[in-house]
Amino acid sequence: MEFAGRLKPMRLALAFLLIALFSCNGKKTTEQEGKTPPATEQGDAEKGPRYVKSVQFVYPMKYDTCRYGEETTVSFANNRRYVVDSAHVFFNQRLIARLDSTEREFQFKIPETKCGRNNLKLIAFHSDNRQGVATQSFVVQPGEAPRKLGYELVKTYRHAPDASTQGLIFHEGYIYEGTGLYGESTLRKVDLEKDKILSVLSLESQYFGEGITIYKDKIFQLTWTSRKGFVYDISSFALETTFDYDSQGWGLTTMGDTLVMSDGSHKLYLLDPDSFSILKTIEVYDNKGAVTNLNELEYINGKIWANVWLTDRIVVINPKTGAVTEELLLPDLLTAAEKARLDSDDDVLNGIAYNEQKGTIYVTGKHWPKLFEIKIK
Numbered sequence: 449m450e451f452a453g454r455l456k457p458m459r460l461a462l463a464f465l466l467i468a469l470f471s472c473n474g475k476k477t478t479e480q481e482g483k484t485p486p487a488t489e490q491g492d493a494e495k496g497p498r499y500v501k502s503v504q505f506v507y508p509m510k511y512d513t514c515r516y517g518e519e520t521t522v523s524f525a526n527n528r529r530y531v532v533d534s535a536h537v538f539f540n541q542r543l544i545a546r547l548d549s550t551e552r553e554f555q556f557k558i559p560e561t562k563c564g565r566n567n568l569k570l571i572a573f574h575s576d577n578r579q580g581v582a583t584q585s586f587v588v589q590p591g592e593a594p595r596k597l598g599y600e601l602v603k604t605y606r607h608a609p610d611a612s613t614q615g616l617i618f619h620e621g622y623i624y625e626g627t628g629l630y631g632e633s634t635l636r637k638v639d640l641e642k643d644k645i646l647s648v649l650s651l652e653s654q655y656f657g658e659g660i661t662i663y664k665d666k667i668f669q670l671t672w673t674s675r676k677g678f679v680y681d682i683s684s685f686a687l688e689t690t691f692d693y694d695s696q697g698w699g700l701t702t703m704g705d706t707l708v709m710s711d712g713s714h715k716l717y718l719l720d721p722d723s724f725s726i727l728k729t730i731e732v733y734d735n736k737g738a739v740t741n742l743n744e745l746e747y748i749n750g751k752i753w754a755n756v757w758l759t760d761r762i763v764v765i766n767p768k769t770g771a772v773t774e775e776l777l778l779p780d781l782l783t784a785a786e787k788a789r790l791d792s793d794d795d796v797l798n799g800i801a802y803n804e805q806k807g808t809i810y811v812t813g814k815h816w817p818k819l820f821e822i823k824i825k
Contacts, residue, residue, distance in 0.1 A: 502530035502580030503572045507553075510584060515591035515735070516560045516771075522568065523553035524582060530574045538569040563589055563770035564714075564731025564738070589733040594763065594775040598825035605640045607812050607819040615660030615669070615700060615744060616799035618810060619682075622646070623801060626660035626669050628814075633657030635669055635685060640810075640819070649685040651678075659700035659744055661707060663721050668707060670697030677724070691724040693717075699745035699754065703767060708752060710745055714738035716752065716765070732765055734772035739763055746800035748809070755798045762800065762811075778811060781820050790815060 506523045514520055522545070526532050537545040537554070540561065545554050566588045572580040607613075611634075615626030623638040633651040638644070651657050656672035666688065667680045677691045695717075699710040706727060707719040718728040732739045732754075741757035751773070752765040764774035778797055782790075794814060801810040803821075812819040 497577050497579040500530060500574070500578050500580055502527045502574060502578070503532075503535070503570055503582045505568065505570065505582050505584040508568070508584060508586045511587065513587040513589060513737075514558050515589055516558055517591055519555055519557045521553055522556050524570055524572075525552065526572060526580070530572075530578065530580060532580075533573045533575065535570060535572040538571075540566055541569070558588060560769060560771075561588060562731070562768075563733035587733075589737060590735050590771045590773075593735045594772045597764070597774050597776040599776065599778075599822040600825060602808055602821040602823050605819045605821070606643050607816050608645065609815050609817050611636070612795075612814045613744075613799040613812055613816070614658045614698075614814075616746075616801040616810065616812065617660060617662055618801040618803045619662050623810065623819075624660060624662065624667065625799070626657050628657045628672065630654070630656050633671075635660065635667065635680065637685075647685055649680070658697045659710070661700045661702045661745075663702045663707065668700060668721070670700050670709065672696055672698075693719075693724065698743050698757075701745035701747045701752065703747045703752065708745055708747065708767075710742040710754065712741055712743070712757065714740045714742065716742065716745075716754075716767075716770075730765075730767060730770045732763070732770045732772065734763070734775075739772055744798050744800055746802055746809075748802045753800050753809075755800060757798070758793075758796055760797050762797075776824070781811070782813075782816065782818065786817060 503524050503526045506525050507521055522537060533549055535547040536543060544556060547554065564587060565585050568584045570582040574580065611625060612628040612632065613625060614628040617624045623640055625636045625638060627634045631653040633655055634657065635649040636645055637647040639646055655674055658670040658672050660667055660669045662682060665682045667682050669678045671677065673696055675693055677693065677697065678687055679689045679691065680687055695711040697709065698712045701708045707721050709717045709719055714732050716730040716732060717726050720727055732742060739756065743755040743757040746753045752767050754763050754765060756763060760777055760779040762776040762778065763772045766773050797811065797813045799812040803810065808821050808823050810819055810821050
């Protein structure tokens, strides 16, 4: 853990202050399974515990960062007014330690759990049915750098340079593309082999089109800042319904029976495709920290692939943990002359579509003159 042995003076002072206010000593214990006992704000002497402010975590401190597989010390202090008979410690609601009256710390190996914010909870048991409760959050991230993927170029296609690509899907032999910019946003169906746009739907000028995906023969399309999405019939592009969300809309893909949305942060949101409510939030981290600017998305073989805005980087994300497990760097798809005609602050790599039958991936960028079919090595 980053704080181990390297506390800054202010944090040392805080730790010493806690210890001065609370008495503590420690021994090692072992991890055990269990569930958190129910707790309420106010206790009833006859029906439940009486809660008192008696304990405080010493380590880890809030916003500390630790990594998968790292063994760290978890410690707490108690107010001398309340004698600790025993204590239970929970990690994300899972019991990891049972401490006796003398133990105030133990060693804990961080499991490959979800990235981002994780939580510790301490319940200290005192006499007369009193309990003290303390909570602490800290950040977990992968310990190893993502594996770098290689690729081979399969084929190059023409790409409409007027298309500010925001979403890309390959479905039943055709490319479906969502494009952006106010007054220029569209939904398109494209025949790559014939270099022909088969269908185009223009969005109203107040909408900036963003990511698209397909679920049960419906096309879902986000907008950037309007917080409104559209659902179309895949055959006719007829608008069937709209939906709302509480953030910006960037990328969108389908993972099983859920939609996955990005909003430009380091978070991905799993949405119910019927109610559009958020089922789960995934925080995305690599070994260096939070991976922000997650943009266009594609679900490929159990992983979420995401363009990182303003870069030539695609990250491959484990949806169970949010860890970036692989990355694909594509800096040389366009020639220097082609790049020179683009806006380097906006016309960047954006667009990932998977051809499951061939096992190939289509990639392009905003206003790029070309679309590339690649195969991962």
